[in-house]
Amino acid sequence: MSGRHGTTSVAFAASDSERSSGSAAAPLFIATGITTVLGTIAAWRAVAPAGLTLAEVAGLVLFLLCFSWIAFAFWTAVAGFAHLVARRPVTGLVGPASASDAQAITSRVALVVPVRNEDPHAVFANLRAIGESIGRSRHPELIDFFILSDTVDPDILVAEELAWTELRGNLAGVCEVFYRRRTDNGGKKAGNLAEFCRRWGAAYDYFIVLDADSLMEADTIITMTRIMELNPGVGIVQAPPLAIGGRTRFARLQQFAGFAYGSVVTAGMSAWQGGSSNYWGHNAIIRTEAFARYCGLPVLSGSGPFSGEILSHDFVEAALMRRAGYEVWMLPALSGSYEKLPPTLLDYAQRDRRWAAGNLQHVRLLGTAGLHPMSRTHLFLGAMSYLVSPLWLLFIGAGLLAAATDTATPGVPGVDPATAGAVFVLSMILVFTPRVLGVALVLRDQDMRRALGGAGIVVLSGIVEILVSALMAPVTMMMQTISIVGILTGARISWGTQRRDGDVPGVSELLRVHWPHLLLGLALAAAAVMIPGIAPWLALMIVALLGAPLLTAWTAGIAADGSLMDRLLRIPEETAPSRVFSRAEQLQDQPAPKTGDGLRRVVLEGRAHAVHLAVLETADGSPPIVPARVARYVREGAWERISPSERAIALESAEFLRTARRDLTVSTTPAPKRRESLVVS
Structure with missing residues (x-):
């Protein structure tokens, strides 16, 4: 199994005696x-030469x-670089004795895929690629898929059901x-997993959580x-x-950063976290009994x-798992684990x-009470990753x-230019060294x-990423600050579906x-004119903020x-893609099945009708009462007059759907004879 930066497998130390992350974390926190x-x-x-004002303090x-x-x-990043260069083995875990032993599993595993209003064609193309990879493994009979749907869009849910049967x-x-599709979406993704x-958890020793855009090689799953x-x-x-x-400039910038720099950072995180690492909510394997009992x-x-309800469940579940002992x-050397990123800055x-x-x-x-100190650290760092944006702005x-307000030299900051320049240079070294x-x-x-085109192309790629990310940083800082203000004030921010x-x-x-970026950019430009001494320090930020619309549009293109x-x-993965990625891309490039009015399809199409009724047989609770006007609209063929909420209600009533189909069609497609493994209840 090829890993990042040339590693060929996960290397484990001969001894598993070193199980604490505290000794590894201490040097990093001391250095910080x-x-x-x-x-x-x-x-x-x-700033001290002219005395400290309240603003300077x-x-x-x-x-x-x-x-x-x-x-x-x-x-x-420095810790990660050192570990990757030294090829240090994982300490604290028992590893497989050989490549053959790595495949010698005996446990049952569920691949759990929570979905909500996702593109069925893309999701099920990925799952088929994973399934075909599993079919080439030694023990496919030990692995099952569970698609756990919280989909509420009536058109998507019908397409989703048909994609599942295919x-x-x-x-x-x-x-x-x-x-399994829930009618009660309580707890969101965490509730779905619970x-x-x-x-069904008792039937599986472990489960692997996959997002709608996740991909994973069978070798990785089994290892x-x-x-x-x-x-x-x-x-x-x-x-x-x-x-x-990713195909857009934005996605490819993020991909390159994740490949080149992200691997250094994750290696460093793994080095100091050890057995008290974090969980990212997907592409992870979980011990089912422990999760059900303690998380x-x-x-x-x-x-x-x-x-x-807790919104970011993954960090908390990891903390509860660690509290339970x-x-x-986190094992960065595990290759064959993939995801797809948002295509534009706005989607991000x-x-x-x-x-x-x-x-x-x-x-x-x-x-x-009872949380491991490292778990508290993860929770704090997660919050700080967003709070740092308004802090920089402040x-x-x-x-x-x-x-x-400097009184010593009005209009000019009372600073020592040489020392201020040294601080700036030091800051830039800290920011850009992980990329280097x-x-x-x-x-x-x-x-x-x-494979990537030679040293010149690699270096130029790094330079381009640094330049674009430097322009993007003030923009994302403002976006995160606006988001935090909106969260704290309860304001609703409207976004469309992903592009x-x-x-x-x-x-x-x-x-x-x-517009907030443009407004702040103009304000900073005015300040730079009024206070000439600060113009060099604000130049990049002003250019980035005023150019934010152009930057977003350019990076959204291909x-x-x-x-x-x-x-x-x-x-x-672009020059020598893995087999599962190549297959997923091939399947996604195929024409997508038709979609449309889900209610109309279930009433008029025999296959959609049979599959949807089979799913409804496992639904919890009593069917809703369908408004009489919906039945009238169906008889009249006035499908466009049925609102999305009414279509969703109608799709929950098997009796209504049977009656509507009987009234509108001459023949029906019989439901499948075997239903015992069609859906789970």
Whole structure:
């Protein structure tokens, strides 16, 4: 199994005696602390010559918080680079004795796929590719699929059901494919997983959570299972997914960053976290019995943005698993684990806002009794990953206020230019070193370097990514700040569905989303004119904010075939794709089955009618009462007069659907004779 940066397999140390992450984490936190103190002292000396104003004191406090964040990321990347260069084995886990032993599993595994209003064609293409990969493994009979649907869109759910029956036929004789759609979507994704554990968990030793865009090689699935079998004290093993399949400039920038730099950071995280790592919510294997017993999520009391159901369940479930005495491991060397990223900056911001709401909610859980110190660290770092954006913005505001109110030299910041420049250079070193280290690792691997187009292309790709990310950073900082303000105030921010590759946002949408960036950019430009001494420090931010609509539009596009941008930012999976990725792409490129009015299809199409009624037989609760006008509209063929909510209600009533079909069709397609394994109840 080929891994990132040339690793060929997960290497395990001969001894499993080193099971604590504390000793590995201590040097990293000490280095972060020392770097932060030195940087803050230097910043203090830069502004101290003219005496400290209140604004400068506030700025120093904010600088300390922000600088500690980039120092922490820097030392994490350095630790990861050292581990990857030294090819250090995993300590604290028992590994398979041989390649053959890695495939010698005896446990039953469920591949659990929660979906909600996803594109059925893309989702089931991925699942078919995974299933075919499993069919080539030694023990396909031990692995089953569970599609757990929370879909509420009536048109998508009918297409989803038909895609499931097709997948079931394609994988017949390989593994079972079960489908369950909840009518009560309580708990969202976490509630869906909890129901799986209650209903069917006893039949499976482990389950692997896959997102709608996840891909995973069978070898990876089986190796993860074998690791769990050999380590009964492990509750979760996370295989960090590599982003693949993106075609827009934005997605390819993120893919290259994840491949080159993300691998360095995840290796560093794994190094200092050890058996107290985190869980990312997908592409991970979980011990079913332990999860069902210990990882039930509480409902947070009170009202407001931090109350109610836990939104980001993964961090909390990892913390509860660790509290129960089970270890949680992240193994970056596990290759064959993939995901797909949002195609545009606007789609990324939409997903990021959901994550921000969940991560900020974790602040309430920091004092939960019994949590491992490392789990509290994960919860804190998750919240800080979003809070750092408004902190940076406040830091810039404090600097502007200090410059504007400086009494020693009005209009010019009272700073020591040489020291301030040194602080800036140090900050840039901390920010960009992880990227340099990532590119350096790629260049060390001769085969990978050649596959990606040579050293020049790799270096130029790194430079392009750095330049674009530098322009994008102020934009995403503002987006995250706006999201946090919206979360805290309860404001609803409207977003559309995720775009397809190459669908560039229109001018009106760009202005609707980016007007705060333009406004702040103009304000900073005015400040730079009024306070000339700060202009060099604000130049990049002003350009980025004023150019935000253009940057978003450009990155949403697809580079022309054969162009320089098309040759840049490549990852190994583009030049030598894995078998499961190639198959998934092939299936997704096939014409998608027709979609349309789900209610009309169920009433008029025999196959859709039979499949949907089979699914309804397993539904919980009593069927709803369908308004009489819906039946009249159906008889009249006035499908367009039926509202989406009415279509959804009608699709929950088997009696209504049978009557409607009997009244409108001459013949019907008989339901399948075997239903015992069609759906699970």
